[in-house]
């Protein structure tokens with residue numbers, strides 16, 4: 001009101017200057033933009049000139065720390081695997097000038113080698129983009145997320161840092177299992193959902209069908225869908241407009257959420273944060289709500305998509321912060337950071353990731369133990385969802401028992417160890433976390449509780465000491481064309497699954513829900529499902545607690561000697577069939593050696609199955625007549641290298657892949 005009064009006596013341009021000066025000062029003091037809103041309402045003429053002034057679309061000179069919160073949008077891209085998230089992210093980056101438009105820009109946000117090789121996203125990535133819309137400049141914070149079911153943990157935490165999502169659906173494939181799972185994650189978080197139908201350039205694209213599925217399954221009007229081709233860039237601009245128009249700006253009290261973290265060898269932990277309110281500056285002392293530890297901020301900035309240091313981070317911004325944390329466990333995902341002098345109520349955070357698959361990991365040669373230990377330490381610094389426990393076995397020596405989110409997660413971890421740390425490891429047959437209710441007083445005392453979780457089959461307690469065994473269950477969703485329904489039902493039945501629900505989502509596609517024992521799907525269910533449906537079926541699952549089960553421990557013996565790493569826990573009624581199949585597969589995967597090998601499956605002292613591997617001697621020099629010594633040396637070296645991929649158990653060479661492949665079944 002005092003300014004309005006002053007306006008009567010001052011020229012408008014002078015008043016403008018006074019206000020601009022006050023505005024800057026107030027913004028710097030309060031760190032919020034509430035002040036600006038208020039003035040814009042009372043003085044539209046002045047505010048429009050201020051707006052013009054602060055929305056110069058020159059992204060290199062704009063001061064990000066003063067970016068108005070009402071022109072910030074935080075969103076992520078979610079979809080089923082391969083529906084084109086990373087490709088759309090590339091186009092968005094290009095269109096907003098964050099990266100140059102070249103042929104080489106393919107899945108720019110997929111930085112890890114394993115991501116590029118497998119063509120999948122494993123870790124969520126963040127980038128800040130500038131976008132001019134109707135003369136205003138907007139700051140769009142984009143988070144690209146992985147599509148595979150093992151990494152849905154990354155999706156849920158990305159969602160917590162956003163106010164909206166782009167839900168991508170392939171125009172050819174339509175809604176798939178993870179589309180459904182991801183939709184509900186976003187829906188439950190009450191985010192704005194923009195459905196995007198991608199790949200409309202494909203010959204068999206059927207966008208109408210995808211839209212009617214979206215209407216039927218998610219209750220989103222078909223008109224809200226945007227049809228695009230991420231590959232060709234068709235209509236991608238419309239996506240940016242929708243982000244601005246349909247996603248609300250962030251509006252929160254003073255605090256920041258840690259939604260990702262990774263470890264940098266030189267700078268320590270780099271935490272990705274979403275600032276929900278207020279601001280943080282270099283040199284500020286911040287507190288992590290979870291550990292109640294105080295740190296000094298050494299560096300912070302935005303991700304565009306590479307780190308771009310700034311002096312401050314403001315409400316509504318998504319960026320990174322480095323504050324002398326030494327372990328990613330200090331930057332717990334879901335934790336709240338606040339300024340030391342301004343404690344706040346912590347944000348709700350995320351459900352912690354729970355390991356569902358456990359496996360032993362051992363060096364191929366014990367002399368490589370220290371190297372492998374430091375490689376595992378470093379890799380887990382970057383992936384806090386992996387649990388690590390030290391373990392040792394008679395045959396394989398000292399090693400670890402690691403817990404993963406799923407089998408693909410385990411394979412990716414393994415591949416990263418080999419590629420990024422040049423480590424050669426043996427991974428034992430994966431197992432799920434079983435539980436046992438103990439009846440033996442001695443064991444209860446030893447464990448300090450009646451119910452124990454067993455992640456190592458070798459430590460499976462004997463039936464006589466247990467009143468009940470329990471196995472983890474999951475509720476699986478399968479989407480497939482109806483012609484495969486019969487085959488899929490047989491497969492599920494073979495995997496001890498119970499059907500819970502089945503509906504047609506359109507005239508050709510069926511959605512089925514089954515309750516599965518986790519161990520039945522963990523190794524190869526997805527592969528089998530894919531191949532029996534010519535790649536058309538998709539699968540996703542969520543945890544569904546524990547159920548009583550009649551379990552037994554099955555040992556595998558090589559020449560009468562039990563190989564602890566091949567021990568598995570099986571359902572009693574399946575023991576014979578599983579034992580026989582395991583022996584057959586071991587016979588195929590262990591190469592013939594200079595002596596005969598008996599492969600047996602046993603429960604206690606009872607032998608269930610046996611196969612014999614005949615003796616054989618491979619003379620690699622057999623075809624090498626005459627005297628070329630270099631050629632002979634080369635062949636012998638090659639043979640020695642082949643042996644490195646083997647593990648000697650007793651006097652038997654077992655290929656390291658045998659430990660996992662032994663569990664893969666041949667479902668028809």
Ligand SMILES: Nc1nc2c(ncn2[C@@H]2O[C@H](COP(=O)(O)OP(=O)(O)OP(=O)(O)O)[C@@H](O)[C@H]2O)c(=O)[nH]1
Nearest residue numbers: 081082083084085086087120121147199229230231
């Ligand atoms: N024809 C066509 N192909 C596309 C389009 N968008 C993406 N693709 C292709 O689809 C494949 C998967 O694309 P990505 O962008 O890697 O998919 P994604 O959803 O990020 O995959 P994940 O990160 O593994 O979940 C790639 O081969 C892309 O080239 C499109 O609009 N048209």
